[in-house]
Amino acid sequence: MKTKTTAFLIAFIISFSSSGQIPDIQFTFTAIDSASNLPFDSLKVMNQTQGGDTVLYWPDTVLSFYTVGIKEIDRTEHPFRVFQNYPNPVTEQTNLSIYIPEKDRVRIVLTDLTGRIVLQIYRTLDKGTHLFHLIPGGKNLYFLAAQWKGKQSSIKIVNFSENKTNEPALNYSGLVSSYPYKESMAEIQNFSFSPGDSLLCICYSDTLESGILDAPDESKVYTFQFATNIPCPGTPTVEYEGQVYNTIQVFSQCWLKENLNVGEMIAGADTMQNNGIIEKKCYENQPDSCTKYGGLYEWSEMMQYTLEQGTQGICPPGWHIPTDEEWKVLEGAVDSQYAIGDPEWDSIMQRGFDASMHLKTTSGWLVNQFNGFDTYGFSALPGGRCLSFGNFNSNLSIASWWASSIYTDLFAYNRSIILNEPMIRNPIGSGSWFNSLSVRCIKDE
Numbered sequence: 001m002k003t004k005t006t007a008f009l010i011a012f013i014i015s016f017s018s019s020g021q022i023p024d025i026q027f028t029f030t031a032i033d034s035a036s037n038l039p040f041d042s043l044k045v046m047n048q049t050q051g052g053d054t055v056l057y058w059p060d061t062v063l064s065f066y067t068v069g070i071k072e073i074d075r076t077e078h079p080f081r082v083f084q085n086y087p088n089p090v091t092e093q094t095n096l097s098i099y100i101p102e103k104d105r106v107r108i109v110l111t112d113l114t115g116r117i118v119l120q121i122y123r124t125l126d127k128g129t130h131l132f133h134l135i136p137g138g139k140n141l142y143f144l145a146a147q148w149k150g151k152q153s154s155i156k157i158v159n160f161s162e163n164k165t166n167e168p169a170l171n172y173s174g175l176v177s178s179y180p181y182k183e184s185m186a187e188i189q190n191f192s193f194s195p196g197d198s199l200l201c202i203c204y205s206d207t208l209e210s211g212i213l214d215a216p217d218e219s220k221v222y223t224f225q226f227a228t229n230i231p232c233p234g235t236p237t238v239e240y241e242g243q244v245y246n247t248i249q250v251f252s253q254c255w256l257k258e259n260l261n262v263g264e265m266i267a268g269a270d271t272m273q274n275n276g277i278i279e280k281k282c283y284e285n286q287p288d289s290c291t292k293y294g295g296l297y298e299w300s301e302m303m304q305y306t307l308e309q310g311t312q313g314i315c316p317p318g319w320h321i322p323t324d325e326e327w328k329v330l331e332g333a334v335d336s337q338y339a340i341g342d343p344e345w346d347s348i349m350q351r352g353f354d355a356s357m358h359l360k361t362t363s364g365w366l367v368n369q370f371n372g373f374d375t376y377g378f379s380a381l382p383g384g385r386c387l388s389f390g391n392f393n394s395n396l397s398i399a400s401w402w403a404s405s406i407y408t409d410l411f412a413y414n415r416s417i418i419l420n421e422p423m424i425r426n427p428i429g430s431g432s433w434f435n436s437l438s439v440r441c442i443k444d445e
Contacts, residue, residue, distance in 0.1 A: 025065040025195065026219045029056065031203055031210070034227040040205045041158050042088050046341055048325070049197040057084035058156075065193055082146045082153040085134065089158035089204055093135050096155065097176065098146050100125045107147040108132075110168055112139045119168050129176045136161050137168035140207050158206060200325070202340045203252075210251035211329040211340040214445070225252045229377040232443065240316035247443075248377040251333050253326065254443035257379055259294025259401075262314055269390030271434070272301040278314050281386045281436045283395050293383030293395075296436035299412045302402055309404040315441035322442045324405035324413040331424050334358040334376055348426055355424045356380075356417040366396040370419045380417055388434035400427075400437040407431055 027045075031038040039058055046053040056063065078099050085096035100106065103126045110119035118137060136142065136159040145154035193199075195217035203210045203224040210224040227233070232247040232254035239245075246257040263278030265287060272279045280295030282288075302321060303313045313321045322330075332340030337353035344351050359380045360372020366382070374380075384395030394400075396419075403413035410433050416425040 025193075025216070027063045027216070028219075028221045029061045029063075029201070029203065029224070030221065031205060031224040031226060033225075034230065034233055038205055038226055040203050040224070041156055042084070042204050044202045044204075044341070045191070046200040046202070047191065047193060047197050048200055050192050050194070052191045054191040055086070057088065080146075080148050080151050080153060082144065082155050084155050085144075085157055089160040089207070090134075090136050091160050091162075093133065094157070095131060095133055095173070096144065097129050097131050098125070098153075099129045100127055100148060102127050102149070104149050108170065109145050109147075110170065111143050111145070113141045113143075118142070119170055121170060123172065126175065131173040131176050133171045133173050135166065135169045135171075137166055142168070158204060160207065198325075200329070200341055208251075209333065209340055211333060212252050213323075213325055213329060225249060227251075229375070235443070238316050238319070245316075248379070250330060250376045250378060253330060253333070255330075255378065256319070256441045257377065259381070259383060260297075260314065260439040260441055261290050261294045263295060263297075265290065265295075267390070268386045268392055268436075272298045272436075274300070274305045283384050283386070284392050289383075289395075293381055294438050296383070296386045297402070297439055298436050299402055299431075299433035302439050303404060307406060309406070311404055313404065314439065318444050319441040320444055321402065321404035322440065324403045326442055327403055327413070327415050330359075330378075331355045334378075335424075348428055350421065350423045350425055352423045354422040357422045360399075360417060364396075366419055382417075382419070383438050385438075386436035388432055401440050402437050410434075 029043055031040045041058055043056040044053055045063065078101065080101055081099050083097045085094040087094055098106070103124070105122060105124045108121050109117055111117050136157065140159050142157040142159065143154055144157055145152055196215050198213070198215045201212045201222060205226055208226055210226050212222055212224060228250050230249050232249045235247050235254065237244050237246055238256065241262045243261060248255050248257040263280040265282050266272065266279045268281050268285055279301055280290060280297055282290035282295065283293060297314065303311060309323045310320050312319065315321060328345040329340055331345055331352055332338060332342060335352045335355040338344040357372045358375040359378040360374065361379050361381055362371050362374050364381055365371045372380070380399045382396045382399050384392060384398060385400045386392050398416055398418055400414055400416045403415065405413045407413050407428050411428060411431045412433060413426060414431045414437055416427050418425060
């Protein structure tokens with residue numbers, strides 16, 4: 001990570017800027033589904049280095065950072081507007097506000113995706129900002145529109161609530177003193193960023209989410225991908241060391257669909273050496289096992305004897321060994337209960353709810369009832385592992401992969417899917433550099 005010398009503060013979302021001041025760093029966010037543009041609902045940016053986060057709501061798609069004073073924005077005359085609810089997506093309940101330029105009657109309508117009106121209220125409101133409290137009903141997606149003096153303003157509301165049996169309810173909470181824009185400004189200004197900070201950016205569209213990790217030190221455009229279970233657009237296959245690998249797009253991550261199988265086979269009892277030759281182990285010393293499940297590699301051999309996380313290692317050019325954080329993004333993207341960025345993924349050992357079921361193949365595991373759904377095409381097979389003393393174990397019941405991130409000296413992060421467990425494991429105890437595990441490669445940015 002680059003040395004940070006200047007602390008930046010988010011000044012404001014660029015769509016609101018009227019000062020004419022040129023930002024020092026500017027991040028622009030877009031989303032696509034395969035190759036088609038996709039308007040997203042909201043976006044969360046988490047600073048993993050300094051802590052803190054901030055949220056953007058469509059159509060606000062740009063964050064700007066300044067090193068000099070922020071010019072006061074003059075907005076004495078505000079337009080009629082419904083402000084995006086927060087939080088969005090909704091997990092239990094949410095708040096939204098409406099600004100009324102002049103006292104008059106207001107109609108508020110909540111519709112579902114089909115356009116059916118599920119809630120409608122009329123209320124005479126004074127000039128100012130009015131706060132409402134919404135409890136969502138049984139649909140995943142709603143549209144809320146407010147009408148005032150012939151004008152209309154609307155927002156999209158995404159519902160992740162587990163309790164979807166109740167009818168929606170919208171309750172009036174009263175008049176608030178300030179314009180929501182100023183309130184959001186104060187919240188955004190509490191989010192600090194320095195060049196080189198590690199950012200986790202999470203984009204939401206309907207009920208889906210897509211994550212991108214980066215440590216930027218200059219202005220960038222980030223494009224979230226919402227396609228999944230298809231070959232990576234533009235890179236359907238990769239030919240490397242005489243073997244052709246398929247690729248799989250899992251939202252904004254592009255993975256090799258198969259475990260890596262490269263190098264010369266050595267016996268399970270042997271220790272891999274830094275000799276300029278890639279060495280691998282095959283389960284029970286059978287070459288056919290490498291053909292089916294990929295090779296098994298000691299951590300240092302896989303890393304090609306560097307300690308730099310995210311390194312290419314033994315992966316093809318343009319690809320690298322996934323970091324611990326990249327595995328977390330994958331886990332959050334495929335789990336049905338715990339989202340990307342959830343603290344659940346920081347837990348050691350068992351974590352999540354059903355992520356492994358969405359990653360496992362639909363056949364090939366020891367007991368048929370424990371096969372997976374392979375929802376996203378990751379196609380995890382139970383290739384087993386080789387422990388440091390040369391003992392092979394767990395073929396047909398465990399899939400284990402390395403991460404390029406160090407846990408402590410001689411131990412590294414790794415991921416395991418166990419036969420009868422729907423969760424994911426991060427088994428630090430089996431992360432000895434001298435154990436041999438499978439390797440999956442992830443495409444560079």
